[in-house]
Amino acid sequence: QVQLVESGGGLVRPGGSLRLSCTASRTFFGIDFMGWYRQAPGKERELVAAITDRSTTNYADSVKGRFTISAEDGWNTMYLQMNSLKPEDTATYYCKYNFIWGQGTQVIVSS
Numbered sequence: 581q582v583q584l585v586e587s588g589g590g591l592v593r594p595g596g597s598l599r600l601s602c603t604a605s606r607t608f609f610g611i612d613f614m615g616w617y618r619q620a621p622g623k624e625r626e627l628v629a630a631i632t633d634r635s636t637t638n639y640a641d642s643v644k645g646r647f648t649i650s651a652e653d654g655w656n657t658m659y660l661q662m663n664s665l666k667p668e669d670t671a672t673y674y675c676k677y678n679f680i681w682g683q684g685t686q687v688i689v690s691s
Contacts, residue, residue, distance in 0.1 A: 582608050586675050589685030592665055596689070600660040602675030602682055607656055613678055614651060616660045618671035618687075625674070629660060642668075665689045 588600040600616065615630035629639045629649035637649055648661040658675060665687075672684040 582606055582677070582680055584675050584677060584680055584682035586673065586682045586685040589673060589687045591688045591690065593691050594666060594689055596665050597661070597663045598665065598687060600662065600673055600675075600685060600687075602658040602660075602677075604656045604677060607654065608677075611655055611677055613676070614649075614655070614658050615676045616647075616649060616658075617674045617676060618669075619674070619684075620668075620671040623671075628673070631658075662687070 583605040584602050586600060586602050588598055590598060592598055613630065613632055616628045617625050618628050619625040627640060628643055629647055631637050631649055631651060639647060646664045651658045667689045670687060670689050672686050674684045675682040
């Protein structure tokens with residue numbers, strides 16, 4: 581069973597940056613979907629950014645121009661570069677490969 585581990589979360593001031601990482605415990609094939617989701621307290625989990633078919637990227641309107649999703653060659657590690665962070669970006673961020681979820685990493689944007 582492949583496991584995904586996120587890292588890179590933390591406390592950052594508004595306007596700051598963070599880079600989240602998601603690493604698979606082993607190489608696996610047949611990845612059709614790689615995505616970052618987030619869930620704020622009291623809210624539903626939402627898709628933030630995704631790579632489909634290993635080439636097409638999509639972003640939620642709320643993060644376009646600020647967040648960038650990418651993956652290393654071999655697709656074992658995925659990143660979410662988050663710039664110009666806002667308090668409303670505060671949430672637990674989860675990565676997902678196909679149907680496998682990571683455990684989440686917390687991002688807090690506060691002054």
